Amino acid sequence: MKQKTTTAARLARGTACALAMLACVQVAAAEDRITLNDGRVIEGEIARELNGAVWVKTADGLTQFYPASDVLRIERDVDTSGGETPADPGITDPAPSEAGPTETTEAPAVRAPSSNATRVAILSFGDADAGQGMVGTYVTAQSFRECIPLLEEEEIDVVVFRINSGGGAVLELMPLSDVFHNEFKPKFRTVAWIDYAISAASLSPHTLSEHYFMRRGAYGGNTAWFGALQAVEGRGLEDILYMAERISERGGHDPRIIRAMQIMDPLSIDLDENGRVEAMYQNTQGEVLINPQSRVLALTSITAQQMGFADGIADTLEELGKAMGLTEVEFVGEKVEGVAWPVSKAEKYLRRFREQTARDEQRLNEYFDGYNVAIDLARGADEDSKGKFIGFARRSLNSMVRMVDNNPRQALFIFNRSEEQFRDWVREQEELLRSL
Numbered sequence: 001m002k003q004k005t006t007t008a009a010r011l012a013r014g015t016a017c018a019l020a021m022l023a024c025v026q027v028a029a030a031e032d033r034i035t036l037n038d039g040r041v042i043e044g045e046i047a048r049e050l051n052g053a054v055w056v057k058t059a060d061g062l063t064q065f066y067p068a069s070d071v072l073r074i075e076r077d078v079d080t081s082g083g084e085t086p087a088d089p090g091i092t093d094p095a096p097s098e099a100g101p102t103e104t105t106e107a108p109a110v111r112a113p114s115s116n117a118t119r120v121a122i123l124s125f126g127d128a129d130a131g132q133g134m135v136g137t138y139v140t141a142q143s144f145r146e147c148i149p150l151l152e153e154e155e156i157d158v159v160v161f162r163i164n165s166g167g168g169a170v171l172e173l174m175p176l177s178d179v180f181h182n183e184f185k186p187k188f189r190t191v192a193w194i195d196y197a198i199s200a201a202s203l204s205p206h207t208l209s210e211h212y213f214m215r216r217g218a219y220g221g222n223t224a225w226f227g228a229l230q231a232v233e234g235r236g237l238e239d240i241l242y243m244a245e246r247i248s249e250r251g252g253h254d255p256r257i258i259r260a261m262q263i264m265d266p267l268s269i270d271l272d273e274n275g276r277v278e279a280m281y282q283n284t285q286g287e288v289l290i291n292p293q294s295r296v297l298a299l300t301s302i303t304a305q306q307m308g309f310a311d312g313i314a315d316t317l318e319e320l321g322k323a324m325g326l327t328e329v330e331f332v333g334e335k336v337e338g339v340a341w342p343v344s345k346a347e348k349y350l351r352r353f354r355e356q357t358a359r360d361e362q363r364l365n366e367y368f369d370g371y372n373v374a375i376d377l378a379r380g381a382d383e384d385s386k387g388k389f390i391g392f393a394r395r396s397l398n399s400m401v402r403m404v405d406n407n408p409r410q411a412l413f414i415f416n417r418s419e420e421q422f423r424d425w426v427r428e429q430e431e432l433l434r435s436l
Contacts, residue, residue: 032056033075034066042066046076053189065189067210068325117330120158120321121151121344124351125205126165128196132354135168135200136409137361141175143353143407147346148183154332154345158189160320161208162341167199167221172409174243176204181250191311193320194219198298206258207250212323213301213310220261220298256282257309260290260297267291269307277308317341353406360403364414367403371396371429378436390436397429 034042034056044058052068123144126133133139151159184190191210194217202219205211213219241262248255260267260282268286272278279286284293288306291297304310312323317340321329333342343351360367374393378386404411404422411422 031078033078034071035073035075036066036070037072038070043078046074047186055186057186065185065209067189117328118157118326119155120160120326120329120331121154121156121333121346122160122162122193122317122331122341123147123344123347125161125163125192125197126201127354128164128166130354130358132358133165133168133196133201135165135176135204136172137168137407137413138354138357139165139168139176139201139204140172140407140409141179142409143350144176145179145183146353147349148187150344150346150349151188156188156332156344156346158191158324158326159184160191160193161205162193162195163197163201163205164195165197165201167201169200169409169413170240171412173200173204173247177207177247177250180205180207191324193314194301194304194310202261203244203247203258206244206247206253209252210311210324211304211309212312212314212320213299213304214315215301215313217301217304218298219304221296253309254280256280257297257307262296264293264296265291266293267297271306280307357407357410360399360406360410361414363399364403367396367399371400375432375436386436390433394433397426397433401426 031043032046034046034054036042042056042058042064044056046054047057048055052071053066054071054074055065058064126135126139180190189210190208191212192205192208194211194213196217197205197219198221202221211219241259244258244262245255248258256265256267259265265282266284267290268281268284269277269288269290270279270281270286271288290303290307299307299309301310301313305313312320314320314323317331321331331342333344333347336343341347371393374389374396378389378393381389400415403414404419408419411417411419415422415425417425
């Protein structure tokens with residue numbers, strides 16, 4: 001495969017160091033340039049293309065995805081050093097392409113599919129209907145990280161996070177944002193499909209650039225609470241607002257949207273003649289009032305469309321594929337009774353993870369009480385009976401260890417310890433059992 005010639009490679013080709021360096025100065029630095037519909041210009045290296053969408057690796061080493069609907073023009077091998085521009089910069093229109101990576105890509109070759117269908121996997125971000133929607137308990141950065149090799153194994157192009165969660169722990173927000181932004185985005189086109197995304201369940205996927213709403217969809221209400229439902233104030237609130245700004249920037253969203261979802265800031269907009277947002281205000285002076293002074297913002301599918309935040313409305317897989325601009329799409333996975341979308345390997349893993357977490361929570365008292373009772377009985381038992389009680393205590397302790405192995409966040413939420421502190425406690429208990 002033909003690759004770009006780097007400065008280092010040119011230096012290596014010279015027979016004399018001084019001559020090689022001189023030749024290197026004279027050669028133009030070539031990069032790809034992507035002009036977006038909103039006027040932004042992105043320079044870097046096109047790592048991958050699919051149906052007009054592009055993945056661009058920039059100078060900071062990050063790879064960012066831009067959907068075909070955002071791309072106005074692509075220019076290849078553009079001189080960015082200020083020298084003479086090549087005679088043919090390779091300007092192309094981002095028309096839907098059946099090809100994989102271009103000749104200049106340094107990324108691994110994309111599979112040669114048997115059809116032109118884009119392979120899409122649905123990953124459920126919680127399941128509030130089953131009582132498994134809590135961010136930090138049932139929705140964790142680590143569980144989504146474990147999905148990546150499974151998605152690669154099934155050669156997935158697009159990952160859709162279907163969100164059905166009522167919120168959760170603040171401490172999980174940045175880890176989730178990090179795994180979505182730094183690990184998912186460089187590999188897949190990533191979109192959110194909003195059913196019920198409240199509080200932490202909307203702030204963490206705010207990192208994603210594309211959001212599609214179900215008609216009944218709700219998104220927002222990010223007020224942070226502690227203790228007896230007391231709203232976070234002062235420095236704690238400022239820290240959360242700053243974190244939300246960082247997450248908004250990652251997703252390319254106006255930070256005033258997420259701010260109105262956290263505190264009672266009014267929000268209004270002006271629309272241009274085409275119905276697009278022309279101006280946004282943190283007051284009520286705009287022609288369309290999105291959020292009044294007296295409440296925190298929670299978007300419906302209607303208001304999300306008004307603001308241009310919703311990229312489309314979809315209740316079914318067919319509607320979702322059309323809203324994403326996919327002419328040929330394959331939703332990857334097996335049909336599972338009671339699940340409205342095909343279950344991929346990654347989705348299957350997430351479901352097992354949540355179900356095991358639920359079983360462990362239900363049996364926690366059994367594990368903990370059984371362990372303590374067995375220890376007490378072993379201490380007072382004769383030598384013939386002691387082994388039986390120690391064996392029961394060991395099985396109960398192992399159940400608690402497996403609980404944290406499955407979901408490390410349970411060390412904090414259940415045992416009020418960091419994972420390291422929990423492991424130290426386990427070693428102390430094992431030493432106790434040996435002494436008995």
